[in-house]
Amino acid sequence: MRARLLVLYSLVVIFPVFIIGIWVYSRSTALIEQESAALISNNLVNVSDNIDNMLRNIEYISLPLLLDENFQKKVSLLKHLDNTFSYADFEIQEELKHFIFNMSFSSPYITSVYVYNPYSDTMLLSAGNERVLSNESLHNLPWFSQYKLISEQGTRTEAKWFASQAAEKNEDNNKYILCYYKPLIDIKTGKIIGVAFININEAAISQLMGRMKLGKTGYSFLIDDEGIITSHMDKSLIGQKASDYYPYINSIIDEEGGGYYKHAxxxxxxxxxxxxxxxxxxxxxxxxxxxELTSGSFLIRDFILIIYFLSFVLGILGAFLITRQFYQPMETLLSHMRYVENGNLSKLIQHKRSDEFGYAFDRFNEMITKLKTSIEEVFMHNLLKKEAQLKAIHSQINEHFLYNTLDCIYWMSRVYKVDDISHLVSSLSKYFRLNLSSGNDIVKISEVVELIGYYLDIQKIRYKNKLSVDIQVDDSIRHCRVLKYLFQPIVENAVYHGIEKKKGNGYINICFNKVGNRIRFQVTDNGAGIPNQKLEKIMKCLEKDDLPTGDNFALQNINSQMRIFYDNDYSINISSIEGEGTTVTLEIPILDEMEMKQSV
Incomplete structure (x- = not known):
């Protein structure tokens, strides 16, 4: 029992902690992941704003120069160096180079500026010692092939940014660049007179993106509107189609705005x-x-594990202490129940508890006390019953002899005409016949009245004219059944202790009345009465549960019979004035046949 309580309590305490810990950990992990992803999304917004501002500033810087009328005129005159190259051509190239050289220094992000005349297939650059690229060098530029692609697609009039590999020879070994392609449109004719290429170092983009905290193995990259990788930690992927390396990009390539999702x-x-x-x-x-995104949740996990371990230890300890608190008083109760089982009713539980167990102990002690009292009462009842049965058996031995003898005396008194003796013998014979016949302890009130009447007839003959009797019976209770031997002893006491000690005539009044659902039997005499001190002693004896002994045997016997038969649902009262008389009153409940059988 104790082990089961220990296991049960441990499960009740530890299992919820375990479930709550798992829920808290999973919930906190999800929240950390959600908040971290949202934070990264916000960082992407900031990086986007910074890069957009940088690129837009470069576009704004180039506008005044590219829209300059003198600059456009000189671009249209741009030629390759050849045998016919004149000093005027040299001056044009120097002026253009001065223009684009100043432009390249207008922003720290610009690494080089190229101006191309598609009609003469001539490229002027801002970096390096060469003023103009040869056709061979021009067409070998990696990003120039992008321009060719743009031209073939018919979008030459639109400005565009694209990523490419730089010409290492002429751009300070900046291997990867972001190139801004800007057509030069004649402000007078609206025709394309050239193209400007403004190159910035991809490292500037990568540096801004690298400011985001993405853990140990996290990475970021930038793809343009055509799905081409523009910036990446792995430089070999720049200029490649993102979906070829990251298939999951296809799910967001057409998405607008931002967000995040999970992918394996x-x-x-x-x-x-x-x-x-x-x-x-x-x-x-x-x-x-x-x-890595939820690495912070590991601290929560460790904390939960510590809490779980402490809860486990404290739960086991608490379970042990609590089960001990419960089991120890239960063991005490069980041990005393074993005492009762073995017949020991004197072993009461000694305690100072005021809780529920204390209440249970008190009720157990009370139950044992009542059980002990009930057993003693049943024992006494059986003892009295056995005594009465022995007396009845003893009387029945000589019953026929007594009846025959009394009958003989009766007829002899009739022959010799002695009427007093004849009446006395007749009453005595009837009294014995009613008292001894059938052996029933439960009789009707009418039979009790008849028995008392025969007894008083005998006493009247004995006391001659000294005793007068009045018996009153409520007809509604004549059929009610009562114990046969409760009432005559009280009448006997009235005769022997009251009338016999009185000088002069004596009077006894006997009443059987119905009061509510109870029977009241009252005997009043005008005899010698009882002194107050003796009356108090008698009443104290009636309050005790001792066996009947001594001078008050009759009253104690009646009291014991009523307590056993009516289960304390009765009352007995004695009132007396010394020299004036005594009144004894009994009240008992009216019982039906079923209740009578249960009481017997």
């Missing part, structure tokens, strides 16, 4: 955050493993 990469869950630039339509993408 190499069987490991990753959180992919993205944001679309509203200015250029480029997508900023950050990829980070969920395990």
């Amino acid at each position: 990469i190499n069987r490991e869950k990753h959180v992919i955050s993205y944001y679309t630039s509203p200015l250029y339509g480029w997508k900023y993408v950050a990829v980070i493993p969920s395990s």
Whole structure:
């Protein structure tokens, strides 16, 4: 029992802590992941704004120069160096180079500026010692092929940013660049007279994106509106189609705005955050493993494990103490129940508890006390019953002899005409016949009245004219059944202790009345009465549960019979004035046949 209580309490305490811990950990992990992803998305927005501002500033810087009428005129006159190259051509090239050289220094992000005349297939550059690229060098520029592609697509009039590999020879070994392609349109004719290429170092973009905290293995990259990687930690991927390396990009390539979603990469869950630039339509993408994103939850996990361990230890300890608190008083109760089982009713539980167990102990002690009292009462009742049965058996031995003898005396008194003796013998014979016949202890009130009448007839003959009797019976209770031997002893006491000690005539009044659902039997005499001190002694004896002894045997016997038969639902009262008389009153409940059988 104790082990089961210990296990049950431990489960009740520890299991909810375990479930709550798992829920808190999973919930906190999800919240941390959500908040971290939202933070990365916000960082992408900031990075996008910074890069957009940088690129837009470069575009704004180039506008005044590219729209300059003198600059456009000189671009249209740009020629390759050849045998016919004149000093005037040299001056044009120097002026143009001065223009684009100043432009390249207008922003720290610009690495080089190229101006191209498509009609003469001539390229002027701002960096290096060469003024003009040869046709061979021009067509070998990696980003120049992008221009050719743009030209073939018929979008030459639109400005565009694209990523490419730089010409290492002429751009200070900046291997990867972001190139701004800007057609030069004659402000007078509206015709394209040339193209400007403004190159910035991709490292500037990468540096801004690298400011985001993406854990140990997280990374970010930038793709343009056509899905081409523009910036990446792995420089070899710049200029490549993003979907070829990151298939999951296809799910967001057409998405606007930003957000994040989860995706398994190499069987490991990753959180992919993205944001679309509203200015250029480029997508900023950050990829980070969920395990790194939620690394802060490991502290929560460890804390929960510590709490769980402490809860486990405290739960076991608490379970032990609580089960001990419960089991110890239960063991005490069980041990005393074993005493009762073995017949020991004197062993009461000694305690000082005021809780529920204390209440149970008190009720147990009370139950044992009542059980002990009931057993003693049943024993006494059986003892009295056996005594009465022995007396009845003893009387029945000589019953026929007594009846025959009394009958003989009766007829002899009739022959010799002695009427007093004849009447006495007749009453005595009837009295014995009613008292001894059938052996029933439960009789009707009418039979009790008849028995008392025969007894008083005998006493009247004995006391001659000294005794007068009045018996009153409520007809509604004549059929009620009562104990046969409750009433005559009280009448006997009235005769022997009252009338016999009185000088002069004596009077006894006997009443059987119905009071509510109870029977009241009252005997009043005008005899010698009882002294107050003796009356108090008698009443104290009646309050005790001792066996009947001594002078008050009759009253104690009556009291014991009523207590056993009526289960304390009775009353007995004695009032007396010394020299004037005594009144004895009994009140008992009216019982039906079923209740009579149960009481017997």
